[in-house]
Amino acid sequence: MSIITLTTDFGTGSPYVAAIKGVILSINPRATIVDLTHDIPPQDIRRGAVVLDDVAERFPDNTIHVVVVDPGVGTERAILYAQIGCQQYIVPDNGLLSRLARRTPPEKLIRLENPEYWLEPVSPTFQGRDIMAPVAAHLGLGIQPEQLGPLAESIGQLEWPQLRVAPGEIEGAVLEIDSFGNLVTNITTDALAGRPTDKRAHILIGEHETWGIYRTYSDQPRGTFIALVGSSNRVELAVVGGNAAAMLRAAVGEKVTVTWE
Amino acid sequence: MSIITLTTDFGTGSPYVAAIKGVILSINPRATIVDLTHDIPPQDIRRGAVVLDDVAERFPDNTIHVVVVDPGVGTERAILYAQIGCQQYIVPDNGLLSRLARRTPPEKLIRLENPEYWLEPVSPTFQGRDIMAPVAAHLGLGIQPEQLGPLAESIGQLEWPQLRVAPGEIEGAVLEIDSFGNLVTNITTDALAGRPTDKRAHILIGEHETWGIYRTYSDQPRGTFIALVGSSNRVELAVVGGNAAAMLRAAVGEKVTVTWE
Amino acid sequence: MSIITLTTDFGTGSPYVAAIKGVILSINPRATIVDLTHDIPPQDIRRGAVVLDDVAERFPDNTIHVVVVDPGVGTERAILYAQIGCQQYIVPDNGLLSRLARRTPPEKLIRLENPEYWLEPVSPTFQGRDIMAPVAAHLGLGIQPEQLGPLAESIGQLEWPQLRVAPGEIEGAVLEIDSFGNLVTNITTDALAGRPTDKRAHILIGEHETWGIYRTYSDQPRGTFIALVGSSNRVELAVVGGNAAAMLRAAVGEKVTVTWE
Numbered sequence: 166m167s168i169i170t171l172t173t174d175f176g177t178g179s180p181y182v183a184a185i186k187g188v189i190l191s192i193n194p195r196a197t198i199v200d201l202t203h204d205i206p207p208q209d210i211r212r213g214a215v216v217l218d219d220v221a222e223r224f225p226d227n228t229i230h231v232v233v234v235d236p237g238v239g240t241e242r243a244i245l246y247a248q249i250g251c252q253q254y255i256v257p258d259n260g261l262l263s264r265l266a267r268r269t270p271p272e273k274l275i276r277l278e279n280p281e282y283w284l285e286p287v288s289p290t291f292q293g294r295d296i297m298a299p300v301a302a303h304l305g306l307g308i309q310p311e312q313l314g315p316l317a318e319s320i321g322q323l324e325w326p327q328l329r330v331a332p333g334e335i336e337g338a339v340l341e342i343d344s345f346g347n348l349v350t351n352i353t354t355d356a357l358a359g360r361p362t363d364k365r366a367h368i369l370i371g372e373h374e375t376w377g378i379y380r381t382y383s384d385q386p387r388g389t390f391i392a393l394v395g396s397s398n399r400v401e402l403a404v405v406g407g408n409a410a411a412m413l414r415a416a417v418g419e420k421v422t423v424t425w426e
Numbered sequence: 427m428s429i430i431t432l433t434t435d436f437g438t439g440s441p442y443v444a445a446i447k448g449v450i451l452s453i454n455p456r457a458t459i460v461d462l463t464h465d466i467p468p469q470d471i472r473r474g475a476v477v478l479d480d481v482a483e484r485f486p487d488n489t490i491h492v493v494v495v496d497p498g499v500g501t502e503r504a505i506l507y508a509q510i511g512c513q514q515y516i517v518p519d520n521g522l523l524s525r526l527a528r529r530t531p532p533e534k535l536i537r538l539e540n541p542e543y544w545l546e547p548v549s550p551t552f553q554g555r556d557i558m559a560p561v562a563a564h565l566g567l568g569i570q571p572e573q574l575g576p577l578a579e580s581i582g583q584l585e586w587p588q589l590r591v592a593p594g595e596i597e598g599a600v601l602e603i604d605s606f607g608n609l610v611t612n613i614t615t616d617a618l619a620g621r622p623t624d625k626r627a628h629i630l631i632g633e634h635e636t637w638g639i640y641r642t643y644s645d646q647p648r649g650t651f652i653a654l655v656g657s658s659n660r661v662e663l664a665v666v667g668g669n670a671a672a673m674l675r676a677a678v679g680e681k682v683t684v685t686w687e
Numbered sequence: 688m689s690i691i692t693l694t695t696d697f698g699t700g701s702p703y704v705a706a707i708k709g710v711i712l713s714i715n716p717r718a719t720i721v722d723l724t725h726d727i728p729p730q731d732i733r734r735g736a737v738v739l740d741d742v743a744e745r746f747p748d749n750t751i752h753v754v755v756v757d758p759g760v761g762t763e764r765a766i767l768y769a770q771i772g773c774q775q776y777i778v779p780d781n782g783l784l785s786r787l788a789r790r791t792p793p794e795k796l797i798r799l800e801n802p803e804y805w806l807e808p809v810s811p812t813f814q815g816r817d818i819m820a821p822v823a824a825h826l827g828l829g830i831q832p833e834q835l836g837p838l839a840e841s842i843g844q845l846e847w848p849q850l851r852v853a854p855g856e857i858e859g860a861v862l863e864i865d866s867f868g869n870l871v872t873n874i875t876t877d878a879l880a881g882r883p884t885d886k887r888a889h890i891l892i893g894e895h896e897t898w899g900i901y902r903t904y905s906d907q908p909r910g911t912f913i914a915l916v917g918s919s920n921r922v923e924l925a926v927v928g929g930n931a932a933a934m935l936r937a938a939v940g941e942k943v944t945v946t947w948e
Contacts, residue, residue, distance in 0.1 A: 168451060170444070176866035177439050178699050178726030180742045181918075183692070186721050187745030190690060194719075194747055197455070199447050204439030207867055208928065220441045223448030223555075225455055236928065239903030289903045291918030294745075344437035345468055381500030381550045396442075396552030406469065406497065429712060431705070438700050458716070460708050465700030481702045484709030484816075486716055605698035606729055642761030642811045657703075657813030667730065667758065 167305025168197045168225060172213060173233040173293065174205040181291070185233070185298045188284060192302035201230065208236040210260050211323060211417075215341045217254075218264035219397055226251035231301045232261050233293030244296055245317055246310050248273040253304065255297045260323035271320060278314035326418065330356050335423045339370070339415060340399070346408030350421045352400040360425060368392040370402060370421045373413050378423075382406075392423075428566025429458045429486060433474060434494040434554065435466040442552070446494070446559045449545060453563035462491065469497040471521050472584060472678075476602045478515075479525035480658055487512035492562045493522050494554035505557055506578055507571050509534040514565065516558045521584035532581060539575035587679065591617050596684045600631070600676060601660070607669030611682045613661040621686060629653040631663060631682045634674050639684075643667075653684075689827025690719045690747060694735060695755040695815065696727040703813070707755070707820045710806060714824035723752065730758040732782050733845060733939075737863045739776075740786035741919055748773035753823045754783050755815035766818055767839055768832050770795040775826065777819045782845035793842060800836035848940065852878050857945045861892070861937060862921070868930030872943045874922040882947060890914040892924060892943045895935050900945075904928075914945075 169189060175181045182203050189196055201220060205213045213234040221230050235257040243258040250269045255277070256262060262271065277296060280287075282303045287295040300313060326338035328351050337352040348370070360366070362378040378400060379385065379393040387406040390413070395401035400423065403409050410416075430450060436442045443464055450457055462481060466474045474495040482491050496518040504519040511530045516538070517523060523532065538557055541548075543564045548556040561574060587599035589612050598613040609631070621627070623639040639661060640646065640654040648667040651674070656662035661684070664670050671677075691711060697703045704725050711718055723742060727735045735756040743752050757779040765780040772791045777799070778784060784793065799818060802809075804825045809817040822835060848860035850873050859874040870892070882888070884900040900922060901907065901915040909928040912935070917923035922945065925931050932938075 166455060168455065178722075178724045179866045180724055180738045181865070183721065183723040183742045184745045184918075187742065187747075187750075190719070190721070190750075191745065191747045194688060194690065197451070198721075199444065199451070199459075200439075201444040202439045202441055216441045220444045220448060223445045223452065225448075225452045228448075228451075237905055240905045288916075288918040288920075290915065290923075294918065343442070344440045383498055383501045393551065394549075396445075396549040396555065398549075401551075427716060429716065458712070460705065460712070460720075461700075462705040463700045463702055477702045481705045481709060484706045484713065486709075486713045489709075489712075604703070605701045644759055644762045654812065655810075657706075657810040657816065659810075662812075 166195065166197065167193065168199060168228045169301050169305055170199045170201040170221070170224060170228060170230045171203070172201040172205065172216065172230065173203045174207045174209060174213070175203050175233070177203045179203060181294070184294050185231070188294055188298040189302040192299055193305045196302060196305050205234050208234065210234055210236070212341065213261050214264045214323065217261065221252050221265065222250060224252065227253060229253045229255065229301045229304050231293070231297050232256040233297060234261060235259065235293065238292055239289035243317065244277040244292065245320065246273070246275040246277060246300070246313050247271045247320065248310070255301050258321045260321045262320050263323045264325065266320060267325070273310055274317040274320065275310050276314045276317045279312060282308065282313065326351055328352060328356060333425050337400070337421050339417050339419045339421060341417060342410045346404070346410040347395065348402040348409050348413070348415050349395055349397065350400045350402070352421065352423060354394055354398045357400070365425055367424045368400070368402070368421065369424070370413065370415060370419060427456065427458065428454065429460060429489045430562050430566055431460045431462040431482070431485060431489060431491045432464070432494070433462040433466065433477065433491065434464045435468045435470060435474070436464050436494070438464045440464060442555070445555050446492070449555055449559040450563040453560055454566045457563060457566050466495050469495065471495055471497070473602065474522050475525045475584065478522065482513050482515070482526065483511060485513065488514060490514045490516065490562045490565050492554070492558050493517040494558060495522060496520065496554065499553055500550035504578065505538040505553060506581065507534070507536040507538060507561070507574050508532045508581065509571070516562050519582045521582045523581050524584045525586065527581055528586070534571055535578040535581065536571050537575045537578045540573060543569065543574065587612060589613060589617060594686050598661070598682050600678050600680045600682060602678060603671045607665070607671040608656065609663040609670050609674070609676050610656055610658065611661045611663070613682065613684060615655055615659045618661070626686055628685045629663070629682065630685070631674065631676060631680060688717065688719065689715065690721060690750045691823050691827055692721045692723040692743070692746060692750060692752045693725070694723040694727065694738065694752065695725045696729045696731065696735070697725050697755070699725045701725060703816070706816050710816055710820040711824040714821055715827045718824060718827050727756050730756065732756055732758070734863065735783050736786045736845065739783065743774050743787065744772060746774065749775060751775045751777065751823045751826050753815070753819050754778040755819060756783060757781065757815065760814055761811035765839065766799040766814060767842065768795070768797040768799060768822070768835050769793045769842065770832070777823050780843045782843045784842050785845045786847065788842060789847070795832055796839040796842065797832050798836045798839045801834060804830065804835065848873060850874060850878060855947050859922070859943050861939050861941045861943060863939060864932045868926070868932040869917065870924040870931050870935070870937055871917055871919065872922045872924070874943065874945060876916055876920045879922070887947055889946045890922070890924070890943065891946070892935065892937060892941060
């Protein structure tokens with residue numbers, strides 16, 4: 166049994182997603198296909214990288230994650246097979262793995278160059294359907310990654326906002342905005358370790374400030390702007406019962422500081 | 427084989443949904459996971475309760491329905507296992523089962539308090555992933571509900587609009603609006619039993635009126651405002667080929683009366 | 688093992704879709720259900736027909752495609768079982784198969800009239816749930832199509848824009864707009880065969896023109912309006928890194944010409 170997840174920027178309901186599923190099931194009818202998400206904003210590689218980093222490792226060992234966020238489709242950019250931790254990935258080599266790889270270096274990197282497992286003729290505009298999908302299906306049937314092509318040496322990188330940790334201050338940034346409008350930062354609980362999270366912690370984003378880092382959305386009255394530790398063990402900024410992104414007019418990349426006197 | 431459905435307010439395409447699926451499949455790789463819906467408006471418990479009541483019993487016996495519409499996540503509200511009819515539910519105890527329970531009293535109610543089947547450490551902001559998902563997966567593998575925690579005595583209730591049935595008049599309300607803009611009321615075919623549904627029936631919502639309760643959307647010309655018996659055996663208000671909610675500016679909760687002279 | 692795909696205009700996240708899945712799994716718990724798309728615009732039979740034509744044949748042989756885009760639900764229009772090529776279809780007879788059938792004539796056409804495989808009582812407003820879903824589930828279990836009802840003679844047709852091919856000119860139309868805003872035309876690579884696709888080819892839509900038919904979206908700088916051969920082997924109009932439909936204010940049906948001097 167094999168589990169294959171799909172992450173794309175095609176939009177939920179896109180027939181392109183259905184085409185990929187059809188191709189996978191034609192080769193491997195017993196594959197369990199799971200939609201990781203198809204709502205990555207068009208060509209937003211950074212968002213894809215963050216989502217993979219958040220979610221992929223929740224899946225069973227050996228899950229195959231196919232990621233089609235691919236503004237360079239049809240150009241010379243490679244398509245990679247990568248094993249990172251206990252998960253497998255099939256991605257265009259454009260930085261999609263660059264967040265995952267910060268935590269765990271890829272163990273096996275292979276360039277998909279062996280057309281034996283592709284769907285011919287390959288459309289230069291839809292290699293997700295014609296290369297990535299059939300390769301994932303064959304991997305699920307048990308072929309070895311080494312059969313897919315030559316070893317690769319490294320993966321594409323993207324610049325990510327740095328977490329600056331000083332004695333009385335941590336400076337980070339908004340990494341993603343979830344569907345409730347909560348602002349998820351790159352400030353981890355590891356970075357907070359040993360520092361008070363009560364009212365002595367002062368959190369600032371743009372002109373908005375709050376004190377204390379809470380446990381749940383319900384620790385303050387409705388409408389209050391709060392900081393809390395979210396489900397990915399990162400500091401999150403929220404408005405209780407509301408949409409922080411809209412109310413604070415905040416965006417991905419915006420600076421967030423936590424200071425202690 | 428076990429079937430697990432998911433209902434959330436995370437939005438289709440939310441990576442939080444994918445995280446829940448990953449957790450379930452990590453424990454129970456053969457589970458069949460079905461998205462009931464992820465488009466419950468944020469924190470709209472009432473909508474969640476109506477959708478469950480409409481759809482859950484269409485699934486095979488012993489299906490496990492996981493519902494994460496949970497504005498009180500991380501607070502003292504219980505998480506319940508409930509058996510209602512032939513279906514099983516895992517829900518925060520906030521009223522989500524209150525419509526289903528009007529028709530069929532819950533047979534087995536258990537508070538999820540045994541951490542043995544949880545994913546530790548439990549994030550106080552995402553108990554759907556860390557408590558409800560792993561418990562559902564283990565239930566699908568055959569553990570007994572009694573192993574999950576102590577018996578509970580009752581479920582949380584919500585106020586629902588009453589159906590007032592008098593000799594010449596039925597007064598109800600709009601219960602939900604479907605994706606076509608049809609207004610589904612709480613007026614059941616049972617309430618109509620024995621009364622004429624032809625032109626003698628006068629239906630009123632706000633300032634809009636129509637006569638007769640039809641069988642299909644096609645019984646009148648395009649653009650006509652009509653009443654009909656919908657697929658849940660309830661009176662529904664529709665505009666043929668149009669969107670009744672938009673054209674009538676109607677909302678959930680709005681009063682609907684049917685009168686006979 | 689049976690694969691059943693679902694195509695509807697209910698909207699992703701509609702509980703009506705979940706009801707259909709519940710009915711299928713109640714009869715055939717081992718069916719693999721795949722969402723082809725639920726985002727057909729309400730009652731847009733033409734869009735449904737185009738999507739089917741694009742995607743259905745990507746699925747394994749004997750896949751059962753259930754299509755519920757059905758403005759005439761409950762009227763006298765038939766519900767058909769059709770075998771076209773190696774795929775099976777269950778559709779209201781309203782033209783949904785009219786594009787597929789241009790390429791491959793249906794081999795077996797049956798009117799669903801035998802209520803033995805239906806879910807009684809059948810709601811006149813939701814035959815997708817009460818007739819089409821249970822019939823698909825039973826087909827997946829191995830009943831013969833001939834058991835479903837009498838043979839039908841023909842399928843409903845829709846008018847489709849003609850492709851006019853002359854020595855120095857091809858005239859077609861926009862057939863669909865994908866989620867990236869790319870304009871997919873009915874001009875096939877077959878129609879282009881033997882003609883130059885370099886700068887000598889002049890493409891015109893409304894007041895917008897471009898020269899040459901490219902291979903990929905990346906063959907020109909960001910923001911450029913280009914023509915290319917898309918993944919369905921049809922000429923596609925795109926704006927590199929942008930949304931052609933929005934930037935050109937183009938719609939389905941709009942005339943597109945390719946001329947050569």
